[in-house]
Amino acid sequence: MENIKTKVPERINENKKVVTILFAGDSGDGIQLTGSQFTNTSALFGNDISTFPNYPAEIRAPQGTIAGVSGFQLNFGSIEIFTPGDRCDVLVAMNAAALKANIDKLKIGGTIIANIAGFDKKNLKLAGYLDQRNPLEDNSLGKYRTIEIDIAKLTREALKESTLGVKEKDRSKNMFVLGFLYWMYNRDMALTEKFLKEKFAKSPELVESNLAVLKAGYNYGDTSETFTTRYEVKPAPMPKGNYRNMMGNQAVAIGLLAAAQKAGLALFYGSYPITPASDILHELSKHKNFNVRSFQAEDEIAAITSAIGASFAGDIGVTASSGPGIALKGEALGLACILELPLVVVNVQRGGPSTGLPTKTEQADLMQALYGRNGEAPIPVIAASSPKDCFDTAFEAVRIAVEHMTPVFMLSDGYIGNGAEPWRYKTADELPEIKPPLIREPNQGDAFMPYLRDEKGVRPWAIPGIAGLEHRIGGLEKEDVTGNISYDPDNHEKMVKLRAEKIDKIALSIPLQETDNGYDTGRLCILSWGSTYGAVKTAVKEMIDEGYSVSHIHLRYIFPFPRNLEKLLRGFDHVMVPELNNGQLVKIVRSEFLIDAKPLNKIMGLPFSSSEIRDEAEKFFV
Amino acid sequence: MTAITEKPQLTPKDFASEQEVRWCPGCGDYSILKQVQTILPEIGVERENVVFISGIGCSSRFPYYMNTYGMHSIHGRAPAFASGLKIANPDLSVWVITGDGDALSIGGNHLIHALRRNFNLNILLFNNEIYGLTKGQYSPTSPSGKVTSSTPMGSIDHPFNPLALAAGADGTFISRAMDRDPKQLRDVLREANEHKGTSLVEIYQNCNVFNDGAFGVFTDKHTKANTTLFIEHGQPMIFGENQNLGLRLEGTTPVVVDLEDGKFTKDDLWVHDKYDRFKAEILMRCFETPGEDLQGVPRPFGVFYREDRACYEDLLHNQIKTSYERKGAGDLDALLKGTNTWTIE
Numbered sequence: 001m002e003n004i005k006t007k008v009p010e011r012i013n014e015n016k017k018v019v020t021i022l023f024a025g026d027s028g029d030g031i032q033l034t035g036s037q038f039t040n041t042s043a044l045f046g047n048d049i050s051t052f053p054n055y056p057a058e059i060r061a062p063q064g065t066i067a068g069v070s071g072f073q074l075n076f077g078s079i080e081i082f083t084p085g086d087r088c089d090v091l092v093a094m095n096a097a098a099l100k101a102n103i104d105k106l107k108i109g110g111t112i113i114a115n116i117a118g119f120d121k122k123n124l125k126l127a128g129y130l131d132q133r134n135p136l137e138d139n140s141l142g143k144y145r146t147i148e149i150d151i152a153k154l155t156r157e158a159l160k161e162s163t164l165g166v167k168e169k170d171r172s173k174n175m176f177v178l179g180f181l182y183w184m185y186n187r188d189m190a191l192t193e194k195f196l197k198e199k200f201a202k203s204p205e206l207v208e209s210n211l212a213v214l215k216a217g218y219n220y221g222d223t224s225e226t227f228t229t230r231y232e233v234k235p236a237p238m239p240k241g242n243y244r245n246m247m248g249n250q251a252v253a254i255g256l257l258a259a260a261q262k263a264g265l266a267l268f269y270g271s272y273p274i275t276p277a278s279d280i281l282h283e284l285s286k287h288k289n290f291n292v293r294s295f296q297a298e299d300e301i302a303a304i305t306s307a308i309g310a311s312f313a314g315d316i317g318v319t320a321s322s323g324p325g326i327a328l329k330g331e332a333l334g335l336a337c338i339l340e341l342p343l344v345v346v347n348v349q350r351g352g353p354s355t356g357l358p359t360k361t362e363q364a365d366l367m368q369a370l371y372g373r374n375g376e377a378p379i380p381v382i383a384a385s386s387p388k389d390c391f392d393t394a395f396e397a398v399r400i401a402v403e404h405m406t407p408v409f410m411l412s413d414g415y416i417g418n419g420a421e422p423w424r425y426k427t428a429d430e431l432p433e434i435k436p437p438l439i440r441e442p443n444q445g446d447a448f449m450p451y452l453r454d455e456k457g458v459r460p461w462a463i464p465g466i467a468g469l470e471h472r473i474g475g476l477e478k479e480d481v482t483g484n485i486s487y488d489p490d491n492h493e494k495m496v497k498l499r500a501e502k503i504d505k506i507a508l509s510i511p512l513q514e515t516d517n518g519y520d521t522g523r524l525c526i527l528s529w530g531s532t533y534g535a536v537k538t539a540v541k542e543m544i545d546e547g548y549s550v551s552h553i554h555l556r557y558i559f560p561f562p563r564n565l566e567k568l569l570r571g572f573d574h575v576m577v578p579e580l581n582n583g584q585l586v587k588i589v590r591s592e593f594l595i596d597a598k599p600l601n602k603i604m605g606l607p608f609s610s611s612e613i614r615d616e617a618e619k620f621f622v
Numbered sequence: 623m624t625a626i627t628e629k630p631q632l633t634p635k636d637f638a639s640e641q642e643v644r645w646c647p648g649c650g651d652y653s654i655l656k657q658v659q660t661i662l663p664e665i666g667v668e669r670e671n672v673v674f675i676s677g678i679g680c681s682s683r684f685p686y687y688m689n690t691y692g693m694h695s696i697h698g699r700a701p702a703f704a705s706g707l708k709i710a711n712p713d714l715s716v717w718v719i720t721g722d723g724d725a726l727s728i729g730g731n732h733l734i735h736a737l738r739r740n741f742n743l744n745i746l747l748f749n750n751e752i753y754g755l756t757k758g759q760y761s762p763t764s765p766s767g768k769v770t771s772s773t774p775m776g777s778i779d780h781p782f783n784p785l786a787l788a789a790g791a792d793g794t795f796i797s798r799a800m801d802r803d804p805k806q807l808r809d810v811l812r813e814a815n816e817h818k819g820t821s822l823v824e825i826y827q828n829c830n831v832f833n834d835g836a837f838g839v840f841t842d843k844h845t846k847a848n849t850t851l852f853i854e855h856g857q858p859m860i861f862g863e864n865q866n867l868g869l870r871l872e873g874t875t876p877v878v879v880d881l882e883d884g885k886f887t888k889d890d891l892w893v894h895d896k897y898d899r900f901k902a903e904i905l906m907r908c909f910e911t912p913g914e915d916l917q918g919v920p921r922p923f924g925v926f927y928r929e930d931r932a933c934y935e936d937l938l939h940n941q942i943k944t945s946y947e948r949k950g951a952g953d954l955d956a957l958l959k960g961t962n963t964w965t966i967e
Contacts, residue, residue: 043962043964045964046964191962239966240966240967241965241966242959242964242965243963243965243966244960245960245962246960254957257954258957258958266710268706268709270706288941288942288945288946289942289945289946289948290951290952290957291942292942293709293710293938293942295705295706295938297702297705298731298735301699301702302731302732305702305703305706306702306706307706308703308706309693309703309704309705309706309707309708309710310709311706311710312691312703312707312710313673313706313707313711315710331697332696339693425963426958427955427958428954428955464671464672464707464711464714465670465671465713466670467668467670468670469670470670470689470690470691471691472639472674472685472688472691472692472693472694473693473694474685474694474695475678475694475695476694485641
């Protein structure tokens with residue numbers, strides 16, 4: 001352990017390219033708030049950023065235990081950042097359990113900031129340290145630099161003039177940590193000061209106390225002379241433009257809303273609360289002045305069926321859920337498919353099967369999205385690659401649904417849904433128009449034929465209220481063109497093929513697949529989809545810099561595939577498909593293209609680290 | 623001179639689609655279809671503003687036979703589809719067509735939530751006390767002991783009382799009619815349509831193939847006078863062959879009295895008040911199966927309960943309106959930008 005008592009009058013300002021901080025503590029310690037404040041401040045400063053909150057499924061998990069540890073990992077740098085970081089440079093441990101649960105994630109030589117009040121006998125016992133052995137005192141942390149701070153005591157001291165009760169005083173201890181880190185990384189506190197003033201606008205006393213503790217944390221670093229080094233992480237060379245910070249679920253909500261506006265449609269959002277998708281409902285419920293009709297339905301089935309009912313009436317119907325809820329929507333998805341009405345279904349995936357791991361991430365619902373229905377019921381599937389990409393993917397889901405009169409699956413997951421990163425936001429003018437195939441006149445002489453298709457295979461959308469277009473639709477097989485019930489064998493086969501062709505033709509309206517990084521041919525292609533983007537991007541970038549013949553192809557469109565995908569993949573000797581599941585996309589690639597793609601699977605409820613990708617990729621070069 | 627162009631008065635035929643009706647010959651559904659097609663021109667709604675939504679089952683073929691907008695959806699979910707439809711366009715006249723299996727078994731959840739939210743729609747529940755389309759299994763309204771293909775030793779299920787269920791879900795319009803009494807059915811349908819809120823109309827419907835005569839005791843001319851009671855708001859409850867019987871409310875107990883034995887007159891009878899929740903609930907509980915002697919409390923038909931309560935879709939659109947008033951029409955650029963931004967030069 002470094003002797004932090006050595007007095008060095010001169011402060012060193014050390015430059016760092018990338019820093020990863022992991023805030024960890026009890027789920028009631030304000031960890032998520034501390035992390036997001038540091039994130040917003042660093043984003044505003046110009047760093048590139050990626051974050052990963054990791055919290056327990058229980059709302060108030062037992063205090064002081066490993067199960068109750070809440071974490072917020074933040075990766076920020078002066079270079080481009082694609083993941084929340086594999087291992088961290090700084091671990092903030094508010095108690096013993098937080099240290100025990102996360103010490104493996106700290107780099108050798110990394111810094112532990114330990115709140116010593118969280119290492120008393122009770123906390124050591126709750127964390128499961130044998131005989132209440134204190135890791136801060138037994139030299140077991142020799143590989144790291146440990147900064148012990150009596151945060152509780154210093155917080156109370158900072159508030160000795162305050163009339164607040166002890167409990168309320170203690171509640172602001174997260175601000176001490178934040179202030180200290182702001183000092184350590186040369187950050188401006190203005191944004192957090194503004195945040196606190198707004199958050200506690202109704203109680204000036206709390207504004208005062210939190211600001212006092214925040215400043216005390218900063219001044220502690222500045223004045224105690226025990227800390228010799230401050231770090232500087234310069235702004236990242238990001239593309240020019242205007243930025244904001246964006247969370248994945250928030251981006252889904254805003255993307256859906258923007259697309260509805262560009263299509264000239266009201267947005268109907270039917271939803272039943274479920275982790276980790278509920279934030280989409282919360283966000284959309286705030287924007288009623290965009291003519292958003294958000295409806296908290298009685299169950300997952302009503303959530304999707306109400307959305308289909310709304311689509312029939314001319315809104316763009318949307319529902320979102322996570323795996324178990326999506327399972328309940330299966331029958332209605334088949335109906336939307338045979339009705340040929342627009343509908344967007346967002347799956348913010350979590351660990352399964354069944355209730356599985358509600359707060360952990362996974363990509364194991366791809367097969368469910370592709371095939372989880374009775375009968376031949378093809379539904380387009382697209383996936384978001386990062387928090388900010390949730391915006392474009394949600395927008396695209398609405399475009400496909402509306403312009404091709406079909407339900408569309410958008411896959412996200414807990415990792416990107418709750419993660420955040422800077423987003424170069426668009427203006428409304430930059431977004432493309434979406435053209436719904438609405439019809440106001442009969443389309444065959446004086447008659448209206450609800451299933452008369454255009455060249456894309458798309459039927460017209462006739463909404464109730466228009467005289468002359470009265471028609472009936474339903475889940476029974478329908479006759480081509482007229483839509484009347486038909487049990488005719490030839491007609492059924494024809495309709496199955498017509499519906500499939502319509503989806504296949506979507507491939508003509510989506511961009512050709514591009515290689516994200518590396519040449520279009522070579523020894524190894526890493527083919528990824530969804531939230532594995534960042535880890536693969538980081539690994540491939542490193543390997544290319546070192547001269548490996550490796551390329552990265554990342555899919556947004558999984559069904560239908562971009563029409564040049566097979567040709568691209570055939571340009572490589574090997575294809576590796578990393579997924580947070582037991583091998584799903586890899587099976588599709590193998591069966592569709594007869595390409596001997598190899599899986600890399602991780603099913604631990606956690607994202608890939610870039611080193612895991614890299615270690616496996618290197619095996620193709622032995 | 624002012625030229626007034628009036629739309630021609632629609633007739634029941636205008637509401638019939640060209641589809642061949644495919645219920646079994648003799649099915650009670652034919653009568654219900656006819657009564658609905660009859661009242662729609664009378665209530666002055668345009669075809670294009672009418673939507674029929676059904677679930678699955680024999681009754682759910684109904685929308686195909688109506689020359690309006692329609693959706694034959696999936697089993698049990700019609701009220702949920704209708705909820706979304708009503709939110710998207712509150713001006714539509716929406717009719718949910720459902721059966722006892724559809725509404726009370728697989729779709730029980732959606733029924734009760736539609737009732738409590740009180741969307742302005744009409745739910746016609748065709749109750750035939752049997753599963754017809756799947757060929758004769760017992761349903762949630764089949765009486766205990768019912769022998770069917772799935773209950774060879776008799777059903778051990780306790781049946782639902784659909785009206786009491788609707789009252790439990792705080793339905794705002796609760797009524798009962800039957801296929802064999804077209805006039806009364808039309809009256810109830812008219813009032814259901816007129817009511818702003820979720821109107822539940824339970825319609826006894828004879829399945830002449832799998833459950834013929836299930837309601838025979840209420841429809842047979844020899845028995846119906848003693849077993850049925852047609853309730854009218856503000857009127858005393860009188861029934862019987864010669865209007866010779868009446869229903870009194872003694873405490874909370876309905877009691878049948880003879881109007882000819884000199885003990886009671888019409889003035890002593892229970893006068894129906896459809897706005898009285900507590901009395902209506904007692905009336906809904908008059909649900910006993912008439913015995914051989916036909917002496918019990920008769921089965922009431924008509925509008926049991928009616929209450930004015932705000933509709934969900936109106937409340938939602940009021941919130942949307944308030945949001946526009948408070949914040950102005952949403953500015954997409956401002957939303958995309960958010961509150962904390964920075965610029966990379």
